[in-house]
Amino acid sequence: MAAVKKSVSVKDVARLAGVSEQTVSRTVHDSPSVRPETKERVRAAMRELGYRPNFAGRSLRRGKFKTVGVAMFNITGTGNLDRMEGFAAAADKHGYAITLTKVDGHPYTLESASSRMSALPVDGMVVIMNRMPADFGTFEPLPGMQTVLVTMLEHPLCSTVDNDQFDCSRQVVEYLLERGHKTVHFISCPERSLSGMRREEGWRETLRAHGIEPPRLIRGDWTAQSGYAAGQALADDPTCTAIYASNDAMAYGCIRGLESRGKRVPEDVSVVGVDDSLGDIVPDRRLTTVRFDNKRVGMWAVDKIAGAEGVAPGVEHMLFPGVLVEGDTVRDVR
Amino acid sequence: MAAVKKSVSVKDVARLAGVSEQTVSRTVHDSPSVRPETKERVRAAMRELGYRPNFAGRSLRRGKFKTVGVAMFNITGTGNLDRMEGFAAAADKHGYAITLTKVDGHPYTLESASSRMSALPVDGMVVIMNRMPADFGTFEPLPGMQTVLVTMLEHPLCSTVDNDQFDCSRQVVEYLLERGHKTVHFISCPERSLSGMRREEGWRETLRAHGIEPPRLIRGDWTAQSGYAAGQALADDPTCTAIYASNDAMAYGCIRGLESRGKRVPEDVSVVGVDDSLGDIVPDRRLTTVRFDNKRVGMWAVDKIAGAEGVAPGVEHMLFPGVLVEGDTVRDVR
DNA sequence: CGCCCAAATGTTAACGTTGCCATTGTGCAA
DNA sequence: TTGCACAATGGCAACGTTAACATTTGGGCG
Numbered sequence: 001m002a003a004v005k006k007s008v009s010v011k012d013v014a015r016l017a018g019v020s021e022q023t024v025s026r027t028v029h030d031s032p033s034v035r036p037e038t039k040e041r042v043r044a045a046m047r048e049l050g051y052r053p054n055f056a057g058r059s060l061r062r063g064k065f066k067t068v069g070v071a072m073f074n075i076t077g078t079g080n081l082d083r084m085e086g087f088a089a090a091a092d093k094h095g096y097a098i099t100l101t102k103v104d105g106h107p108y109t110l111e112s113a114s115s116r117m118s119a120l121p122v123d124g125m126v127v128i129m130n131r132m133p134a135d136f137g138t139f140e141p142l143p144g145m146q147t148v149l150v151t152m153l154e155h156p157l158c159s160t161v162d163n164d165q166f167d168c169s170r171q172v173v174e175y176l177l178e179r180g181h182k183t184v185h186f187i188s189c190p191e192r193s194l195s196g197m198r199r200e201e202g203w204r205e206t207l208r209a210h211g212i213e214p215p216r217l218i219r220g221d222w223t224a225q226s227g228y229a230a231g232q233a234l235a236d237d238p239t240c241t242a243i244y245a246s247n248d249a250m251a252y253g254c255i256r257g258l259e260s261r262g263k264r265v266p267e268d269v270s271v272v273g274v275d276d277s278l279g280d281i282v283p284d285r286r287l288t289t290v291r292f293d294n295k296r297v298g299m300w301a302v303d304k305i306a307g308a309e310g311v312a313p314g315v316e317h318m319l320f321p322g323v324l325v326e327g328d329t330v331r332d333v334r
Numbered sequence: 335m336a337a338v339k340k341s342v343s344v345k346d347v348a349r350l351a352g353v354s355e356q357t358v359s360r361t362v363h364d365s366p367s368v369r370p371e372t373k374e375r376v377r378a379a380m381r382e383l384g385y386r387p388n389f390a391g392r393s394l395r396r397g398k399f400k401t402v403g404v405a406m407f408n409i410t411g412t413g414n415l416d417r418m419e420g421f422a423a424a425a426d427k428h429g430y431a432i433t434l435t436k437v438d439g440h441p442y443t444l445e446s447a448s449s450r451m452s453a454l455p456v457d458g459m460v461v462i463m464n465r466m467p468a469d470f471g472t473f474e475p476l477p478g479m480q481t482v483l484v485t486m487l488e489h490p491l492c493s494t495v496d497n498d499q500f501d502c503s504r505q506v507v508e509y510l511l512e513r514g515h516k517t518v519h520f521i522s523c524p525e526r527s528l529s530g531m532r533r534e535e536g537w538r539e540t541l542r543a544h545g546i547e548p549p550r551l552i553r554g555d556w557t558a559q560s561g562y563a564a565g566q567a568l569a570d571d572p573t574c575t576a577i578y579a580s581n582d583a584m585a586y587g588c589i590r591g592l593e594s595r596g597k598r599v600p601e602d603v604s605v606v607g608v609d610d611s612l613g614d615i616v617p618d619r620r621l622t623t624v625r626f627d628n629k630r631v632g633m634w635a636v637d638k639i640a641g642a643e644g645v646a647p648g649v650e651h652m653l654f655p656g657v658l659v660e661g662d663t664v665r666d667v668r
Numbered sequence: 669c670g671c672c673c674a675a676a677t678g679t680t681a682a683c684g685t686t687g688c689c690a691t692t693g694t695g696c697a698a
Numbered sequence: 699t700t701g702c703a704c705a706a707t708g709g710c711a712a713c714g715t716t717a718a719c720a721t722t723t724g725g726g727c728g
Contacts, residue, residue, distance in 0.1 A: 352707075353707075353708085354707065354708045354710090355709095356707075356709080357706085357707060357708075360707090367705070367706060367707085368706075369705090369706065369707090372707085374707080390705080391713090393713095394712095394713050394714065394715090395713055396713085474723080643699070658709060
């Protein structure tokens, strides 16, 4: 067998097919100005040599990479898989690819994500924010590199997109109030979580908008354990007929905590979570929760970059509302 | 403000710094044969112009991309997030990037994953297999593109890596037998799952190796619901003191199913799962399960490609054993 | 029969980077 | 003074692709 040639280029194909390199290129792009017979001859040559277009040559020529970079501070996070699904789906749609980068969070800045990306073959970038980067206010995206942030916050220079956490809480609280509950207790989350804090605001402000002074919240840490403790604590509170937990794990923990104190769900206390992450885990009970469409968030981010072929940047801010999914854990007390 | 220049190249930097393009290049690579003063002058020019090396030009010249492609048939799968974490970590270590691609599974072949990748700027590729591709036996990786498959199967031309599912079952079964159980019942999974079937084999063969004829298994579908049904069915079987479920959701469902029939876990029946996916979800009980290190699997795959700088391919097959994590759901009946 | 148009194909140059070799300058030993 | 080694820098070409322009060919029409 002959030694493996470094790589097959248009030149090789052209020689074998007896045409010019340009004709090969035109054939690759299926230009109508190449005779069908010629095209077929070129295609045969490509097959024989195993030609595949070289990405580097192509993007050097075009000045474009058809690739969107995704920077994550930590990859293992709720919803990241669905977001990724969205990135990939949207990229596919536009003929783009996704380049993934983990950014070491020291320091936790947009600048470090940006400079990490700058050496990679990408036309634009998406940054998934979990916490508040130190330079959020002052950050400027690299020139020519459209940057989309996945966050609920607005930014003067970058488009942003996320789930609407405030509205999520509004939906839950109003859902419970409409069913006759006099107030809604809240199991919160660590204070550094942006989305968690926004949920907390939504809970508080919606109650106030209905003329109800929010009861004291219980701060959890996202784990079922903390929800369990909260459930036990609230079991003795006679005013507590409805509990809203900032995620499903805490909601489920809370249910078990209530039950451990002899309270029944939903007969005595109604419980609602957020995330729809329990899915297939709990067999005999469907938690009432809020489902977010993270895939859609991911698609929007990539669409914004890949769809904007030559279009002016245009900073936009987009929040997608979640959908309240009714389960078996809320009782109508009217 | 001046119009935005397309992009800043070495040429621009060279002109501003009053040196040749080559000297700029040497400065970028911190070559020792450039005088410190000159270097500083060049660096200043780079800063002033906002120069960043162009990936396309560079890889065209080098013939390398320093990027590993990852092809997934479906992104939302158990352990994918951890694998991704591993890909990213290993890539980072070698100065590589990760390019992610979703492959539409029609047809579900390695060939389609491979051709999808061939037009992207990658030096090698990883394919995450969930099911059996139609062309597994006949597939040949693209010349020059090292291909690693994430699967438990061996392949003549591609390195493969995965968790050791057979050993996982061996560990679970022996763990239960050592604690005095006379046999182990098994809740299985859909037959198209490669890893699930391998777990089934492990369960069956380990029992036989201990001279025990495996009882009839119950086929589940990965959901807690199916585990619940299985638990109810097994609750009436007096020979059943130990149940091994092919994932945690079914194991948990099974526990609830047993409890709904008045059986207590672990007092009456011991239950073990696989995945360690319940984690923070269930507050008042720690399921005995097997934890896999998917991050490590991901790292191995990328190491194999990125670490093999110029080294001969060398097909290898690697299985990482899981770790049995003791919880509260197994009782010693000796 | 000559002219012109359109279709089909070819030629050239440029995208940004860097390996190779050539050139210049400097200091030191013969 | 000459020769030589070595340090610092420059010039050139090539990587693979394709846009823009140039050329050839065939055919229709006056």
